Amino acid sequence: MHDSTPVDANESATDRRTFLGRAAALSLVIPGIAATACSNSEQPPRAGATTNVRPTHNSDSRLDSTLLKGQRHGGTSATGTATQGAQSVAYHRWDPTLPPPSASGHVQLHWHAHEAPVRLSADTVVAGWTFEGDIPGPLVHCRVGDTVEFTLTNDADIPHSIDFHAAQLDPKQAFKSVPKGQSVTCTFKPKYAGAFMYHCGTSPVLMHIGSGMFGALIVSPREPLPAAKDFVLIQNEFYLAEAAGVPAAVRASDYQKMLNMIPDLVCFNGRPNQYLDAPIHVKLGDRVRFWVVSAGPSHPCHFHVVGEQFDKIYLGTPPANAITGVQTFSVAPGGGSIFELVCDVAGEFPFVNHGFGHGQKGAMGLLVVDA
Ligand SMILES: [Cu+2]
Numbered sequence: 001m002h003d004s005t006p007v008d009a010n011e012s013a014t015d016r017r018t019f020l021g022r023a024a025a026l027s028l029v030i031p032g033i034a035a036t037a038c039s040n041s042e043q044p045p046r047a048g049a050t051t052n053v054r055p056t057h058n059s060d061s062r063l064d065s066t067l068l069k070g071q072r073h074g075g076t077s078a079t080g081t082a083t084q085g086a087q088s089v090a091y092h093r094w095d096p097t098l099p100p101p102s103a104s105g106h107v108q109l110h111w112h113a114h115e116a117p118v119r120l121s122a123d124t125v126v127a128g129w130t131f132e133g134d135i136p137g138p139l140v141h142c143r144v145g146d147t148v149e150f151t152l153t154n155d156a157d158i159p160h161s162i163d164f165h166a167a168q169l170d171p172k173q174a175f176k177s178v179p180k181g182q183s184v185t186c187t188f189k190p191k192y193a194g195a196f197m198y199h200c201g202t203s204p205v206l207m208h209i210g211s212g213m214f215g216a217l218i219v220s221p222r223e224p225l226p227a228a229k230d231f232v233l234i235q236n237e238f239y240l241a242e243a244a245g246v247p248a249a250v251r252a253s254d255y256q257k258m259l260n261m262i263p264d265l266v267c268f269n270g271r272p273n274q275y276l277d278a279p280i281h282v283k284l285g286d287r288v289r290f291w292v293v294s295a296g297p298s299h300p301c302h303f304h305v306v307g308e309q310f311d312k313i314y315l316g317t318p319p320a321n322a323i324t325g326v327q328t329f330s331v332a333p334g335g336g337s338i339f340e341l342v343c344d345v346a347g348e349f350p351f352v353n354h355g356f357g358h359g360q361k362g363a364m365g366l367l368v369v370d371a
Pocket of ligand 1: 208
């Protein structure tokens with residue numbers, strides 16, 4: 001499902017040196033402390049790597065804000081390998097189908113953080129910061145109480161990290177940033193069912209989510225929910241610079257635009273209007289369940305299905321806290337909600353962000369109910 005297009009290892013030049021200079025200002029070092037739930041692989045520093053460093057932190061912590069106050073960081077995602085080979089990157093539809101949960105109850109994941117160009121449409125490729133080479137990152141499905149054992153290895157020149165909203169862990173350990181070539185591992189058992197975001201938590205977190213480092217971990221309850229066609233929709237915004245300064249047709253993510261919060265594109269599953277172009281099909285009589293995550297980085301998703309009403313929305317962990325007969329419901333950035341509808345009418349039903357300034361920028365799709 002997730003293309004991982006090879007990228008050219010040759011890195012160019014001035015941009016990279018400039019960026020590395022900035023990255024050095026943010027350089028992080030991992031203390032030799034192993035937490036019970038999380039550890040960091042210790043490796044010798046690379047030649048030229050700084051060792052006179054400040055403590056590990058992540059941007060969700062007060063410590064992080066303090067440490068980074070007034071420091072510079074790169075304002076563009078066009079770093080390292082993010083633009084290399086962009087012209088040949090293929091488009092693929094991001095499959096919204098929820099895969100079955102792990103049968104073993106043990107989910108073992110080892111992902112890589114790396115920079116890679118990602119094609120959003122026929123004419124737009126972004127310089128992405130990614131988990132596993134795609135935006136969003138891999139879709140994960142488990143059940144409450146399963147064991148999730150996760151390792152992130154950072155292949156990029158700047159530090160990255162993971163922050164699982166489905167977990168309850170000490171963020172200073174489990175979600176800490178790791179420099180290039182190092183890994184961080186954490187293990188947890190999701191306590192609640194729901195549609196949970198994960199993202200890179202490295203400062204500035206706005207830049208890392210805004211450049212593509214986010215995804216969804218879906219946690220089903222132990223007792224299965226009513227049979228349904230299950231789909232995952234992760235809404236995010238892209239804030240894109242003009243193509244100048246990077247290879248033609250590659251758009252870098254622009255930090256200043258992220259701060260201004262006026263996106264160029266708002267997408268379900270990383271591509272504008274992809275489910276208008278290739279709709280989601282179900283059959284008359286089906287129950288449809290949308291697991292909707294708002295990855296942001298800054299805007300909510302006001303989720304609505306034109307011509308339908310939601311039979312249920314779970315306000316908390318399902319199956320508890322369901323409300324019924326709902327027309328539109330907002331999912332906060334960093335949040336997730338579960339929407340169910342019963343397809344008792346055949347036809348084509350647009351699903352939209354009913355905040356139409358954002359719907360119009362790509363957060364629309366089509367649910368086709370075939371008779
Ligand atoms: Cu990151």
